[in-house]
Amino acid sequence: MSEDITGACQDAASLLRSVPTTKRIRIVSHYDADGIAAAGVLCTAVYRAGYAFQTSLMRNPFTKGFDRLKNERNELIVFSDMGSGQLETIESLGCKAIILDHHQYLRAQTSQNIRQINANLFGADGNYDVSGATLSYLFATALNPANEDLAALALAGATGDKQFIGGVRGLNKTILEDALQKGFLTEQTNIKLYGDTIADALYYSVDPYYPGLSGKSEKIETMLEQLRIKPTTSIQDIPPETITKIQSYLLFVLIKAGCQQNILEMTIRKRYVASPGWELERFADLLDACGKNGYRSLGLSLCLGDGSTWKEAMQLEKDYKQKLLTGLEGLEQGIHETKGMRYFYSDNSSLGGVIAGIATNYMLDEKKPLFSLTRKETDNEIHISCRGNQQLVRQGLDLGAVMKTVAGELGGFGGGHKIAAGATIAFGKEKEFLEKVDVLLVSQMQG
Template identity: 25%
Template sequence: MPPSLDELLAHSQKFLEDLRERKEPTLIVSHYDADGLSSASIFAWIFLQLDVPFHLVFVEQTYPDTLEDLPFKDYSYVIFLDLGSGYKELIREFTSNKKVMIVDHHVPSEPERWDHLVEINPYLVGVDASTQTSSSTLSYSIALRVVRADENLIPVALAGALGDRLDIGEKSSLLGLNRAVLEEGKKRGVVGEAISLRLFGFKRRPLVEALASTIDPYIPGLSGNPTACIKFLESIGINPRNGDTARNIGSLSHAEIKHLASELVKYMISMNVNVKEAEKIFGYNYFSLREADSSPLKDLREYAYVLNALGRLDQYGTAISLNFGHRGKYIVRAEESIKEYRRLIAKQLNNIVEQRSARVVSGRATIVFFIEENMPKLTGPVSSILANEFAQILRNTGNKIVGVASPLEGEKMKVSFRRLDESVNLGSLLQKYAKELNFVGGGHPAAGGALLDEKILEELLKRI
């Protein structure tokens, strides 16, 4: 860990030690995706160890309307997790007389300091927080400094990082602080990694189901199509069944895995997937060593998917319970939520692909699809899938950015953006135009979001 990051994290220790001494009830505000849920779980665990009462709230973002509804008047201490760095000016308006800590890894807004603010964002000390850290691994590192951290929090922290797709190193490996937490987990015997096929839920799902469920990377013609997956496997000489039993990855020999990986890469290239994207089918897998092979939390990428599904279906209690180690009925609830989440995502994607969407708006280099229903929590995952599945098609029509929009209450809408060209820094672009056009927006270089009305969206698309 860079010394500068270590020094930054030390500021959180003083903040939390002060809380330990005062036993002051604290408001914790967190984002609801995998990274936010993991961060919130780790902080809930910290506060239980400190014996400090807390009120945990999950929000879409620190929008003005959201901040107005939060019970700041009841608390002297406020913590923001996986959000806040890009909206410090707004936060200051509502918390100027509070002691505030922000733990975030999104591109921060210009320095906005006040006496009682502690901001833990690696960007502030020259670390690329959008690739090297997640809010969850930052939260785990903070836990290490304040209390005796539970090693079972390590898979939780890594699920948060993987949920933000921070496995961007060679062969889909984790980098920076995320890698450091992984190495700690390996040393403690709680997590493992292995280079193999990167198929979704490969530890527990039958081979055909794992192949059909894989969308990162997206496999044209196979992702979402079990029948086509069976035909593909048979065409390359791999029998998907052993008698009456469906085969899984564990039943394949080393030679079969190597052959399958090679044939998948060749197939994807033949379907106009670029070589770099096609080669992502083979790389590092991460898994919890203390989880049963049959569990949806075994494969840490699937764990992240479970948390994202629960967060977007408002099942926060189930997510926190799973992160605290509870299983049983919570696993059953999670499995049910995954089915519903996949159904909702598939419906929105089908509407877009089959051109049944409410509207499509194009700009100079951006295309935005509208979701008919008021489902702002689905704009992020739908935009990510579009950016993966249809990147080449969208680029061929001159687009460098794709967005998905959903109406909110009143005249506002939420738009989630994903870049299609690595030369684009979405977080910085959205922050710049947010000031010029008076809307709320920001994010990471590769992904961002905005809260704005339709007229401003049209002007934004003219400028980007």
């Protein structure tokens, strides 16, 4: 598998090198942590190869984003963390293209001037084995082996896509082991806690989300008082034995909430720190906050090594997490349920998918996937994001297939992964969409 995908990346690298360095390389990627990290890898790689570049980070590539590309004159476009589901549209652009994607694909064959490197076409599982960023890393190292120093950035993208849940595997594992051996990453085992103070860290903890504690200052103060810790204490100043007590308490909160075993195992786990000093999941969280909160260029600046943007990004992350906490609190009264699914309405489609993912892992039982619907009446659209869990996938859940099928039947667009997917449909199709999705989900779960 790795040899086949390496050969495909070398072929794609040759296609890029066929473009004169006087031409600009166009890069298009997704706006989440994986997509932004993928764009960071690609921007760095093409710049080192002597090319100027222009980058766009898109929320929804299906319609408006591609309409803008049609009005441009591009020699070559590199699509990362997207593209396989939009193959026909990319072919209509009339330029050379490279697709680096791990989502479900439409078809394997492409026109002559397009190179499609989709993980699922090479025997890898795009849900868990490789992400958009780690695929982009394989392409970057095919372009120049010296780009191996981008491994940490690529793995931050895979981490942002939660591909560490259940253990790092596949091509991600190969890249991780190589990065550790070459000193691009160091390993440590601990719980995820970061913030100016311990109280701050606990308040803004959304993944993991601690039911009854996250976002609740009074509850946090009570907990810390029981442990004899001042809320204003810096995490770095807390003795190791006290940190162990905090970890035990937080793990008990998650067990009491009924979290699945694979989620519990990820709470205290091996974590990886890049040579600049940032831990992969911490960096991925910053990128996700920038992308989902409307500051995509800020996230890309972080990936390109602009250290002056860290302070702004961390403040933005607090604002973003407060929105998530407010949305999670609202779920307590706002979840609808059918035979095969649960769903809720969100004012912000970017936040809705994140809230659905957190609620699936930390608030709800594992029996049904959770959907977020955002009504965009001014655009005559409804945006849908949905999240499942590994247990449901083992039972037959394939959200990407459901989104692709139902949205397509209703004149919209959809796709993604088995465990997470999205769709856009016309505003008046909501009732029909929910009915059709419910029927398909029940059928999948019944085998």
